[in-house]
Amino acid sequence: MELGSGFWGPLIATAAMLLGAAVAGLILVAARRINAPKPSASKLASYGCGEEVKPEEVQIDSEHFYSPIRRAFKPFYRYVQPAHTGVLTHYLVWVLVGLFLIMLAVVIILR
Amino acid sequence: MIIDAAPILAIVLPLFAAFLLPVVSILAKRYKKEHACGLFAVAVCVLILLIVASMLPTVWGGKIIVYRLGNWTPPWGINLAIDSLNLLVALIVSSVCTLVAIYSLIYMRKDSGLEKYYILLVLILASTMGIVLTGDVFNLFVFFEIMSIASYALIAFRRKGDSLEASFKYMIIGSLGTSLILLSIVFAYSVAGSVNIADIGMKLASIKAGSTSTPPIVIVMLGLFITGFGIKIAMVPLHAWAPDVYQAAPSSISALLSGATTIAGVYAMIRVVYMMFGAFGVGAMFAVFGLVTMVLGAFMALVQNDLKRLLAYSGISQMGYILLGIGIGTANGIQGGLFHLLNYAIFEAMLFMCAGAIAYRVGTTKLNELGGLGRSMPVTATIFTVGALAISGVPPFNGFASKWMIYVAGVQAGQPIFTVIAVLMSALTLAYFLKVVSTIFLGPRPKDSPKVEEAPMVMLFPMFLLVVFCVLFGILPQLGIDLVQPAQQAIAANQAYIGTVLG
Numbered sequence: 001m002e003l004g005s006g007f008w009g010p011l012i013a014t015a016a017m018l019l020g021a022a023v024a025g026l027i028l029v030a031a032r033r034i035n036a037p038k039p040s041a042s043k044l045a046s047y048g049c050g051e052e053v054k055p056e057e058v059q060i061d062s063e064h065f066y067s068p069i070r071r072a073f074k075p076f077y078r079y080v081q082p083a084h085t086g087v088l089t090h091y092l093v094w095v096l097v098g099l100f101l102i103m104l105a106v107v108i109i110l111r
Numbered sequence: 112m113i114i115d116a117a118p119i120l121a122i123v124l125p126l127f128a129a130f131l132l133p134v135v136s137i138l139a140k141r142y143k144k145e146h147a148c149g150l151f152a153v154a155v156c157v158l159i160l161l162i163v164a165s166m167l168p169t170v171w172g173g174k175i176i177v178y179r180l181g182n183w184t185p186p187w188g189i190n191l192a193i194d195s196l197n198l199l200v201a202l203i204v205s206s207v208c209t210l211v212a213i214y215s216l217i218y219m220r221k222d223s224g225l226e227k228y229y230i231l232l233v234l235i236l237a238s239t240m241g242i243v244l245t246g247d248v249f250n251l252f253v254f255f256e257i258m259s260i261a262s263y264a265l266i267a268f269r270r271k272g273d274s275l276e277a278s279f280k281y282m283i284i285g286s287l288g289t290s291l292i293l294l295s296i297v298f299a300y301s302v303a304g305s306v307n308i309a310d311i312g313m314k315l316a317s318i319k320a321g322s323t324s325t326p327p328i329v330i331v332m333l334g335l336f337i338t339g340f341g342i343k344i345a346m347v348p349l350h351a352w353a354p355d356v357y358q359a360a361p362s363s364i365s366a367l368l369s370g371a372t373t374i375a376g377v378y379a380m381i382r383v384v385y386m387m388f389g390a391f392g393v394g395a396m397f398a399v400f401g402l403v404t405m406v407l408g409a410f411m412a413l414v415q416n417d418l419k420r421l422l423a424y425s426g427i428s429q430m431g432y433i434l435l436g437i438g439i440g441t442a443n444g445i446q447g448g449l450f451h452l453l454n455y456a457i458f459e460a461m462l463f464m465c466a467g468a469i470a471y472r473v474g475t476t477k478l479n480e481l482g483g484l485g486r487s488m489p490v491t492a493t494i495f496t497v498g499a500l501a502i503s504g505v506p507p508f509n510g511f512a513s514k515w516m517i518y519v520a521g522v523q524a525g526q527p528i529f530t531v532i533a534v535l536m537s538a539l540t541l542a543y544f545l546k547v548v549s550t551i552f553l554g555p556r557p558k559d560s561p562k563v564e565e566a567p568m569v570m571l572f573p574m575f576l577l578v579v580f581c582v583l584f585g586i587l588p589q590l591g592i593d594l595v596q597p598a599q600q601a602i603a604a605n606q607a608y609i610g611t612v613l614g
Contacts, residue, residue, distance in 0.1 A: 010585065010587065017507060061416075061479065069542075073410060076410055080407065091284055092284065094349065094350075095338070095348075097348055098349040102334050102396070105400075109393055109395060110325040110329075
């Protein structure tokens with residue numbers, strides 16, 4: 001597959017990726033055998049901030065999974081996200097804004 | 112003889128089948144055949160897929176099929192005109208409809224009133240075929256309305272509060288969109304004196320050739336058409352309805368909306384803007400709106416906590432890539448955009464089917480209530496992960512091949528910033544899909560969660576077929592490019608379309 005000045009050989013790339021995955025898998029298995037995780041009570045206590053919770057009780061809040069990105073793009077999440085209100089009249093305003101922007105763009109391009 | 116009538120059969124047969132389904136339902140109840148309506152719908156979809164496929168050799172041979180109803184010569188009367196562009200879209204739509212019908216056999220079996228569900232599903236097939244195959248812009252509008260009304264009813268099929276509300280919102284906004292399209296058709300008729308796409312195209316070209324600047328009425332018509340179709344494809348800022356609808360609709364219908372009706376909307380946009388108006392200059396606007404759509408969709412998807420809502424925003428973001436590719440306007444860009452359109456139908460339909468499988472077994476799509484499903488639903492987990500990697504543009508899957516074409520087209524068109532933004536948004540897509548895979552399939556099951564099993568085979572089958580195409584078009588992208596190349600050439604050969612239709 002040639003695209004412009006670049007080249008992408010999908011079959012070669014796939015074979016290389018599968019090989020890489022196999023090697024990574026082998027390293028992982030070997031590492032687990034050589035250096036098996038040994039959780040001690042003190043380790044568990046310090047990593048869990050002194051609180052011991054069972055695995056099934058641990059749940060990641062999916063909404064705050066990438067909270068650093070939310071912080072980095074604060075203006076977007078402060079102004080654009082709340083504009084998705086679910087209120088029909090607000091959605092109709094969005095459509096009117098869209099109609100205006102499209103008309104403006106077509107006028108600029110074609111006139 | 113059958114091949115000659117293939118264009119009209121592709122529309123009329125599902126329409127006839129939709130009216131026949133109540134009879135099938137009565138017979139099914141009498142003879143206690145639970146799946147009769149569903150199987151009948153599947154048979155109709157397969158038949159339409161075969162009819163569409165029967166036109167491939169002729170159209171890929173470089174011929175444009177023109178079917179004249181009542182033997183009226185265009186621009187008079189109604190005609191169907193099939194070139195490589197609409198045949199590609201018809202192939203995608205009929206394939207997705209077939210897979211959704213198969214999926215629905217089990218997914219919808221707990222619901223009542225299934226004959227109505229299948230009637231509406233077959234009506235969507237008939238209407239999308241009508242949109243795609245017609246050579247007449249008023250018929251396009253009529254079929255658009257049929258498709259939209261059937262969609263509103265299907266979204267509200269389960270009659271829950273959120274689905275009724277979403278359907279109502281979509282109905283209001285969708286009706287506004289189709290009203291804008293109708294208004295534009297009225298203007299087109301006043302200018303060209305006909306509603307034939309080729310005839311309007313020819314007359315608009317002569318109007319533009321005869322004046323130094325584009326007449327205001329043409330600008331208004333174009334703006335109204337783009338807004339109307341923009342609503343259907345959820346182009347930002349006309350997208351607001353989409354997350355509510357995709358979240359509230361049954362997952363099979365979410366798959367159908369993303370894999371069939373949205374595709375028909377993109378087709379209508381290309382046919383009208385590029386081929387009827389010949390307004391390739393508007394591509395710059397598509398590219399800019401595409402970038403905004405891509406960015407907003409990705410950032411919104413990142414913070415969702417419902418799988419289907421996340422997939423809806425992800426779909427909006429992917430629509431941005433399609434608009435960007437088509438908007439760049441070079442051969443590579445349009446091919447990339449069309450290839451991504453094909454891939455979009457594959458992975459979006461597949462991911463919504465996976466979401467449906469999860470909802471079918473667990474009863475929720477809330478990310479915070481899911482976890483550890485990889486062990487109990489390994490096939491669904493594998494298919495979803497492949498779909499997630501494909502939609503994120505990770506090699507060697509199909510999304511990479513089509514996105515790569517769009518990236519290259521951006522650089523070749525002298526707009527590397529387009530490519531940079533597109534690559535960054537792909538990284539963001541991968542980020543939020545990794546979150547989804549991790550939250551749903553890895554880790555322990557949440558406390559007090561019931562034991563779940565793998566999705567039924569009948570539901571897995573269409574998902575498996577789609578995942579095969581994800582891998583196939585990724586490892587052998589030339590197959591996909593060979594499919595979309597004739598469609599791109601058809602867009603470029605606009606005059607050939609006009610000449611052939613008008614004879």
